Amino acid sequence: MTVSGLATPYGFQSFPNYTAGRQGNSINKIVIHHMATTDYDSVPGIWNSRQASAHYGIGKNGEIRAYVDEDNTAWHAGDWNANLTSIGIEHCNINGAPTYDIAQATVEASAKLVADIANRYGLGLVVPGKNLFPHSDFTSTACPGQLRGKLQEIADRANAINAGGNYVPSQSAPTSTSQPTASSSTGKTYIDNFKNGGDRFVLQGTMVNNHTELQNGIYQSEIDELTADPFDWTDNGIPTKLLDDLSDPAGRSFNDGATVRFKAEYQRGTIDKYLPNVGDNGAVGIDFLDGNGIIWFDAKKFWEHA
Structure with missing residues (x-):
């Protein structure tokens, strides 16, 4: 069994629509999807009645869930050869049609997961069109929505992580009143x-x-x-x-x-x-x-x- 250490299993392989094993193929790419829903918890339950699945899903707050063992073939790309050689990542939306926006926390978590996968499978530099693809490259679909325009950002952040380079998420500092109080020392x-x-x-x-x-x-x-x-x-x-x-x-x-x-x-x-x-x-x-x-x-x- 192979699951990223960044992910928590959720409804893990509780649905029938995936295939055991990879038929002897190696993983050489990552395919990016959006869920077209704001209901993160509804996935992967929908795959009990829909012939689809993905290995991972990322929520609006950056939580990463594992749905299918990486050693198995998820039904996500709409192309069987692509399914056999890829890992599919779904991303929850923060609103619906027509924009299907994606939270920045989701993009940043995606970069971390992409970096982890690329590192473990020896994919080298993450490059859109080489080893990082939108779902729409394999079948006629609007998926992954806005994420198609964010592939380079995900790749750049993933490469910075794997190179030990400067990666500072753009999330703002917390404002909760329960945060530690500031002092005159800057540290x-x-x-x-x-x-x-x-x-x-x-x-x-x-x-x-x-x-x-x-x-x-x-x-x-x-x-x-x-x-x-x-x-x-x-x-x-x-x-x-x-x-x-x-x-x-x-x-x-x-x-x-x-x-x-x-x-x-x-x-x-x-x-x-x-x-x-x-x-x-x-x-x-x-x-x-x-x-x-x-x-x-x-x-x-x-x-x-x-």
Whole structure:
């Protein structure tokens, strides 16, 4: 089974319209679609009655869901040979006809997923028309709507990610009143360290789990070694599904004082946002694409731990 570490399985292969295996073919392209709906949760249920499917779907907030194993053939391109050699990505719309707009968060998550796929399959530089295609290149369709004009942006962002280059999503900084309060210290040095390194991070070390609670409907860990001050479950809590509990052979207890580590698929990535005037050292925001949005870390702690 092969599924991107960026994605969460959702209705995974719960529908009949895909084909097991690739008939001996290798993956050499990615095909971009739009859902033509704003109801993200309706996919993939519609594939129970419609002869179609795709490997992945991306929501309006950038959440990535996996629908079909990459080792299997999804029915998405309208061309059997293209299906056998491609991975199909659906994108949820933020409104309907006639514009079928796409949120910027969806485009940015798409670039991350495209970068991941291109890296794992050795596709090299992502180039529209070479290894990144709109659905309409394979069959007569209006799909992928506005995304046809965004293929170069997706390719450029994906290539920057794989090159370790400068990739700064265009989302605005959060305005929630629960965000850590700013201080007079800018923390510029630590934030510049990340920016100068291409906004990338590697976080492979172990940490101490100070406390775990059920907050906002998910179990989260408070890890003082990383958290920005003042601590807030909504902004700084780390979902336990991102972590391994090394003190428990089953990896699930997360008792106070347990030794934990980020799971392998979450140990590397891109800094998504910066808040330089927060706390004593500034804050860095990471979206692990698990559906729970940005987690904020103290910039100095995160840099020195990584």
